[in-house]
Every structure is written in C-alpha cells, then in structure tokens.
Amino acid sequence: MNKVKELPGEAIVAAAQTPSIKNSFLAYAQRVRGGDMGALPAVLGLVVLCAVFAAARPSFVTAINFANLFTQGAAITLIAMGLVFVLLLGEIDLSAGFASGVCAAVLAVTLTSAGLPWYVCMAAAVLTGVIIGTVLGTLVAKVGIPSFVVTLAAFLAFQGLVLVLVDEGTNISIRDEVVVAIANRNLPPWLGWALYAVCVAVFAAVQLRRARSRSRRGLVADPMSLIAFRVGMLALFAGLAVAALNLERSRNPALVSLTGVPIVVPVILALLVVWTLVLRRTGFGRHLYAVGGNTEAARRAGIPVDRIKIYAFVICSSMAAVGGIVAASRASSVDPNTGGSSVLLYAVGAAVIGGTSLFGGKGRVLDAVLGGAVVAVIENGMGLMGYGASVKYLVTGSVLLLAAGVDALARKRAAAAGLR
Amino acid sequence: MTPLLEVRGIDKSFGPVKVLHDVGFSAYAGQVTALVGDNGAGKSTLVKCIGGIYPIDSGQVLFDGEEVQVHSPRDAGELGIEIVYQDLALCDNLDIVQNMFLGRERKHGLLLDEDSMEELAEKTLSGLSVRTVKSIRQQVSSLSGGQRQTVAIAKAVLWNSKVVILDEPTAALGVAQTAQVLELVRRLADTGLAVVLISHNMNDVFAVSDRIAALYLGRMAAQVATADVTHAQVVELITSGRSGELGLKNGVTP
Numbered sequence: 001m002n003k004v005k006e007l008p009g010e011a012i013v014a015a016a017q018t019p020s021i022k023n024s025f026l027a028y029a030q031r032v033r034g035g036d037m038g039a040l041p042a043v044l045g046l047v048v049l050c051a052v053f054a055a056a057r058p059s060f061v062t063a064i065n066f067a068n069l070f071t072q073g074a075a076i077t078l079i080a081m082g083l084v085f086v087l088l089l090g091e092i093d094l095s096a097g098f099a100s101g102v103c104a105a106v107l108a109v110t111l112t113s114a115g116l117p118w119y120v121c122m123a124a125a126v127l128t129g130v131i132i133g134t135v136l137g138t139l140v141a142k143v144g145i146p147s148f149v150v151t152l153a154a155f156l157a158f159q160g161l162v163l164v165l166v167d168e169g170t171n172i173s174i175r176d177e178v179v180v181a182i183a184n185r186n187l188p189p190w191l192g193w194a195l196y197a198v199c200v201a202v203f204a205a206v207q208l209r210r211a212r213s214r215s216r217r218g219l220v221a222d223p224m225s226l227i228a229f230r231v232g233m234l235a236l237f238a239g240l241a242v243a244a245l246n247l248e249r250s251r252n253p254a255l256v257s258l259t260g261v262p263i264v265v266p267v268i269l270a271l272l273v274v275w276t277l278v279l280r281r282t283g284f285g286r287h288l289y290a291v292g293g294n295t296e297a298a299r300r301a302g303i304p305v306d307r308i309k310i311y312a313f314v315i316c317s318s319m320a321a322v323g324g325i326v327a328a329s330r331a332s333s334v335d336p337n338t339g340g341s342s343v344l345l346y347a348v349g350a351a352v353i354g355g356t357s358l359f360g361g362k363g364r365v366l367d368a369v370l371g372g373a374v375v376a377v378i379e380n381g382m383g384l385m386g387y388g389a390s391v392k393y394l395v396t397g398s399v400l401l402l403a404a405g406v407d408a409l410a411r412k413r414a415a416a417a418g419l420r
Numbered sequence: 421m422t423p424l425l426e427v428r429g430i431d432k433s434f435g436p437v438k439v440l441h442d443v444g445f446s447a448y449a450g451q452v453t454a455l456v457g458d459n460g461a462g463k464s465t466l467v468k469c470i471g472g473i474y475p476i477d478s479g480q481v482l483f484d485g486e487e488v489q490v491h492s493p494r495d496a497g498e499l500g501i502e503i504v505y506q507d508l509a510l511c512d513n514l515d516i517v518q519n520m521f522l523g524r525e526r527k528h529g530l531l532l533d534e535d536s537m538e539e540l541a542e543k544t545l546s547g548l549s550v551r552t553v554k555s556i557r558q559q560v561s562s563l564s565g566g567q568r569q570t571v572a573i574a575k576a577v578l579w580n581s582k583v584v585i586l587d588e589p590t591a592a593l594g595v596a597q598t599a600q601v602l603e604l605v606r607r608l609a610d611t612g613l614a615v616v617l618i619s620h621n622m623n624d625v626f627a628v629s630d631r632i633a634a635l636y637l638g639r640m641a642a643q644v645a646t647a648d649v650t651h652a653q654v655v656e657l658i659t660s661g662r663s664g665e666l667g668l669k670n671g672v673t674p
Contacts, residue, residue, distance in 0.1 A: 301523030
C-alpha cells in the first residue's frame with residue numbers, strides 16, 4: 001500500500017491516530033496546550049466558583065438554590081445561544097438584550113391588551129425577533145454598516161420601542177398560566193426521569209449508530225470503550241442533576257410541594273440539541289463556520305455570504321425573543337427594564353466564557369450553556385454572600401474581561417505555534 | 421494534438437491600461453505548462469480571464485477544440501477548469517474534508533453526509549498519493565504550508581476537473597515541501613490532467629514542466645517545449661521578451 005516514497009521534512013505529528021479514551025485525552029491536552037482551550041475555562045471556573053460559594057455559604061448547596069440557578073440563568077443562556085451564531089461570524093449583536101425586551105413587551109401586550117391565546121402571543125414575540133434579525137442582518141450584510149454600529153443604534157432604539165410598547169414605563173403583569181409556568185413550574189418527578197432516560201438512550205443510540213456506519217465504510221470509528229465512557233458521563237451527571245432537582249425544596253412540604261425539573265430546563269436542552277444539530281450537521285452550519293473562518297474563501301466556494309449573515313442575525317434575535325419570553329415568565333411581568341441593564345453583557349459574557357471566540361469561526365451552542373451556568377453561579381453566589389449590585393457588576397465585568405483575555409491570548413499562542 | 425484548453429487573441433484592458441495584447445495560450449492534457457513572466461506581465465490577469473473572474477474584451481476561449489463562453493467562475497468549474505490561488509482560500513477553522521467539500525457538500529436530506537464526504541476525500545488524497553497528513557479530520561490550521569497546498573490542490577481535483585491552474589504553488593514553501601508539491605504537480609499531469617503552473621522559479625519550471633509559455637508586458641513572447649530551451653533563454657524571454665530567434669520582434673510581434 002505504501003509504495004509511494006515518503007518525502008522528508010514533512011514530520012507527521014504522531015498522536016491520536018486511533019480514537020480511544022486515552023488518545024482522546026491526549027489529543028485534547030495537545031489542543032489545550034496549542035491554545036485551543038475550548039470549554040475548559042468555563043468548566044474549571046464553574047468548579048472553582050461552586051467550591052468557593054459552597055464553602056462560604058452552605059445555603060448555596062441546597063436543593064432550592066440549585067433549582068434557582070437554572071431559572072436564574074435561563075434567559076441569559078438562551079440569548080447567549082443565539083449570540084453564538086453572530087459571534088461565529090466575527091460580528092456582534094449589542095441589541096440582543098433589548099431585542100428580548102421588545103419581544104417580551106410584544107408578548108405582554110398581545111396577552112393582556114389584545115387578550116390573544118398564549119401560543120399566538122409567543123409566536124408574535126418570536127416573529128418580532130425574526131423581523132428584528134432580518135433588519136439588522138440586512139443592514140450589516142447588504143448595506144455594509146459594521147455590526148457594532150448597527151446593533152448599538154438598535155440598542156438605543158429598542159429601549160425607546162420597549163417604552164412605547166409598555167406605555168412609557170408601566171409594568172404589565174402576566175397572568176397567563178402557560179407563560180408563567182415556563183420559568184416558575186416544574187415537571188413532575190417521574191416525567192423528569194422519563195425525559196432523562198430518553199435523552200441518555202437517544203444519545204447512546206446516535207453514538208452507536210454513527211460508529212457502526214463509519215466502521216462499515218472502513219472509516220476511523222470511535223471504539224466501544226470511548227462511547228461507553230461518554231454515555232456513562234452523561235448518564236452520571238444528568239442523573240445527579242435530575243435527582244437533585246427532584247428533591248423536595250419547599251419550606252413547608254405539607255402545605256405545598258415543590259419538586260421536579262424546572263420546565264425551562266427541557267426547553268433549553270431541546271434548543272441546545274436543535275441548534276447544535278444545525279451548526280454541526282447542516283450545510284448552513286458548515287457555511288457559517290466557513291464565513292467566520294475565512295470570508296473570502298467562503299465567497300470563492302460559492303457560499304452566499306450575505307444570506308448566511310442575515311440568517312445568523314435572524315437566529316440571534318429569535319433566540320433573544322425566546323429569552324425575553326422566559327424572562328417575562330420568570331418575573332410574571334414586563335417593564336421597561338426587561339432585557340435591559342446587564343442582560344446583554346451577561347449574555348455576551350456567557351458565550352465568551354464558554355469558549356466562543358470574539359474573532360469568529362470558533363464556538364459551539366454548548367459554550368453558551370456552560371458560560372450561562374458560570375454567570376448564573378456568580379450572580380446567585382454573590383447574592384447569597386450578601387454583596388450588592390456594585391460588586392456583582394464588578395465581578396461579572398472582570399470575568400468577561402478575563403474570558404475575552406483568555407480568548408485573545410489563546411489566539412496569539414495558536415499563531416505563535418503556527419496553528420493559524 | 422488539439423490542446424485541451426486554448427485561448428486566442430485575448431485582449432483585456434482595465435480602463436485605459438491595456439493588460440493583455442492579443443494573447444494566445446494553450447495547455448495540453450497530460451502535460452504541465454509553465455506560465456512564466458515578470459511581475460506585471462499579465463500572468464494572473466490571463467488566469468483570471470480563463471477562470472471567468474474577469475470578462476475578456478475580445479478573443480476566443482476553446483475547450484477541447486470547441487469555442488466556449490466563460491462568464492463566471494461557475495462556468496469555468498462546469499467545464500472542469502479549477503484554479504488554485506496563491507492564498508489557497510482555505511478555512512483554517514475547518515478540517516480537511518470540510519474544506520475540500522466547501523460549498524459543494526454532500527447531503528442526506530437536510531443533514532450533511534459526512535461519511536461519504538470523508539470517504540471520497542480519503543480516496544482523492546490517496547489517489548494523489550498524499551500520505552503526509554495524520555488525519556483528514558484535523559483542522560487546516562494545524563497543517564504546514566506544503567500540506568495546505570496539497571489540500572488546496574486535492575480540493576481542485578476532487579471535482580473531475582480537467583484543467584488545474586496553480587498560481588505560484590511553491591512561492592511560500594521550503595525546499596522539502598517544494599519538492600513534494602512539485603511531485604504532486606507532476607502526478608496530476610500524469611493522470612491526464614492539463615496542468616498550468618504559474619511560477620517565478622526557473623528551477624521549478626525546468627524540474628516539472630513539459631512546455632513553457634512566457635509573457636512579456638502583456639504579450640505572449642513564446643510558447644516552447646521545455647526540452648528545446650535553456651535556462652538562460654527563458655530568463656531572457658521573461659526579461660526582454662526575446663531570445664535570439666525566439667520571442668517578440670521589435671518588442672511587439674512574435
């Protein structure tokens with residue numbers, strides 16, 4: 001087979017040739033050393049933060065607080081998931097926070113003033129997001145205004161739009177059972193376990209099927225041990241989380257029982273799976289990475305660059321709408337501050353802390369979820385420690401800067417190592 | 421023998437600047453044709469006209485003896501003309517397979533058919549006897565210059581192309597990598613492709629080409645068999661447009 005003479009000078013880096021647990025770890029370690037940190041900072045940060053808060057405030061590790069973390073971080077995580085698409089292009093959407101506010105206001109107004117059913121109102125909110133994204137994306141891609149400027153302008157304009165929608169500053173409360181349930185109600189414990197079982201089973205089935213089809217074609221396939229390891233880790237951690245969320249967390253269980261996985265968790269998981277599938281396994285996702293990595297190469301490959309950019313902004317604003325719905329649900333109301341103040345920076349921070357690059361071309365939807373967890377833990381833990389808003393802002397700002405610094409340094413390091 | 425690709429009487433101006441004057445050029449299947457010329461001689465312009473990036477002002481393009489119209493890179497691609505540009509146009513953040521199929525991914529319904537793409541990429545690379553990459557699933561950012569050039573060339577031949585035009589493929593490479601890429605260029609021609617090699621490097625040209633076409637100030641000075649000329653003659657053609665009996669008379673007519 002190897003009749004052709006190997007030319008000298010082309011040292012082949014010998015490492016993970018065959019996938020196995022050990023080689024996967026080795027390859028990962030090599031990537032990290034080469035500057036591609038991926039989700040490592042987020043995971044490490046999460047562990048350290050949790051350890052610190054748990055040591056300082058025992059109430060951090062209670063069932064009720066654990067459930068709070070999810071509902072607290074949900075809206076920001078959802079916005080961050082959408083932001084990943086725009087960040088992958090190397091663009092930014094500064095208006096995502098107030099876009100979520102506008103969409104939440106649309107939801108509230110259609111629910112209360114128009115009295116429409118909840119599904120129509122949610123569809124209207126998401127549609128508002130789609131329209132916002134289309135406008136922003138068109139201005140960036142077709143007109144050619146830098147996304148920073150377009151979305152900064154939108155950031156201001158949307159604040160005004162929210163004020164118009166909520167009648168110059170009134171607080172619209174939401175009473176619709178379904179909308180309120182998203183962030184405030186839980187799945188029955190049995191349903192939580194059932195969903196858990198389905199998720200693990202589907203994950204295992206997908207992995208097995210993939211490995212089998214690859215080995216049938218004679219391609220390098222993951223061995224059983226690696227698949228079992230992955231499935232086992234997922235089963236372990238997800239199982240622990242479900243078990244913890246199914247604990248009784250009511251102060252007075254006799255009066256009212258409070259158990260189960262918050263409804264917003266399966267919502268986030270479903271969107272995570274869908275968007276990951278879109279990014280990793282569809283032509284659109286591939287082209288998005290290509291445009292973020294090398295726009296000129298993408299253009300020459302015949303990829304409609306402008307259209308890809310517009311779609312990315314549409315996805316970002318639509319996810320902001322979903323985040324706005326969840327935020328409105330959690331507060332059971334919408335006011336001019338919904339999606340305002342620190343929401344956007346927290347969302348960008350979540351994406352970047354998770355390992356999405358601000359320079360484009362690198363990032364996953366999972367990053368937003370991991371980063372969102374870090375942001376939620378900081379916010380929650382600082383609150384428990386009794387620090388006020390001032391310290392929270394300072395700490396979150398520093399963490400965002402740290403994450404962006406890690407990203408920039410990793411990039412430099414990769415360049416120095418000749419990887420870019 | 422009819423050339424696989426032939427252009428006749430190509431004129432091309434950018435505004436008041438006439439870049440190509442009545443240029444004729446041919447490339448034959450199974451041969452490496454070196455396109456040489458000094459900076460500004462019009463090599464890149466000629467290639468871009470052939471590739472459909474620039475429209476030609478006048479002249480004919482013949483493919484396999486028949487006149488064709490090339491108005492866009494897509495037209496060129498459909499004829500089987502692929503150009504590997506100097507900057508390679510690879511996405512660093514994608515792996516080798518993803519780059520090779522960029523913009524022309526194979527799909528299973530909505531989802532990408534990764535396995536069949538990987539299989540075909542593997543086949544193409546081993547067809548070119550490329551064995552220097554550790555995994556075709558590694559990111560292009562981790563490849564050396566020579567390996568990137570190899571990937572770019574493999575990308576060009578993946579699509580049943582008949583003419584492959586390489587713009588200075590060895591300009592940024594070290595000695596060993598240059599040798600490797602030149603060997604690949606030779607292999608491409610040996611598989612029956614018409615290869616056009618743009619180069620500044622006389623050693624490369626003489627090492628690998630069958631024919632040499634020298635451009636001088638937008639005019640085709642000479643198209644000769646590599647075996648018939650010496651190093652010095654080619655350098656003269658490049659620098660002054662003529663060499664003894666060869667080349668342009670009075671700097672204009674061939």
